[in-house]
Amino acid sequence: QVQLVESGGGLVQPGGSLRLSCAASGFTFSSYTMIMSWYRQAPGKDRELVAGISSAGGSTRYADFVKGRFTMSRDNAKNTVYLQMNSLKPEDTAAYYCKIDRGLRTYWGQGTQVTVSS
Numbered sequence: 001q002v003q004l005v006e007s008g009g010g011l012v013q014p015g016g017s018l019r020l021s022c023a024a025s026g027f028t029f030s031s032y033t034m035i036m037s038w039y040r041q042a043p044g045k046d047r048e049l050v051a052g053i054s055s056a057g058g059s060t061r062y063a064d065f066v067k068g069r070f071t072m073s074r075d076n077a078k079n080t081v082y083l084q085m086n087s088l089k090p091e092d093t094a095a096y097y098c099k100i101d102r103g104l105r106t107y108w109g110q111g112t113q114v115t116v117s118s
Helices: none
Strands: 003-007 010-012 018-025 035-041 048-054 070-075 080-085 094-102 105-108 112-116
Touching: 003 094, 003 105, 018 035, 018 094, 018 112, 035 070, 035 080, 048 070, 080 094
Parallel strands: 010 112
Antiparallel strands: 003 018, 018 080, 035 048, 035 094, 070 080, 094 105, 094 112
């Protein structure tokens, strides 16, 4: 059974940094072509794409509101996707979710809360 578990969220002051992790189990990253993404959802707002990358190659795509501040990466050996978030702003406050699209299947993690506040 495929599971995605996010971690690394928390409370941080404006300008601070956090690194989110999304650990996948139930399949091996290197064995499949898939699209890995990070989304976020703030209270009362729709879920929105933050960053995404295809395991088939190509560059990572970022939403305009995080370009230059967030970096997405993956470690195939650990079956883990990361989101390094720097220069955090109060408007980055949201629940952050990782998503993996593998073939016709889509998998979501349970989310991790990020709160940016002084």
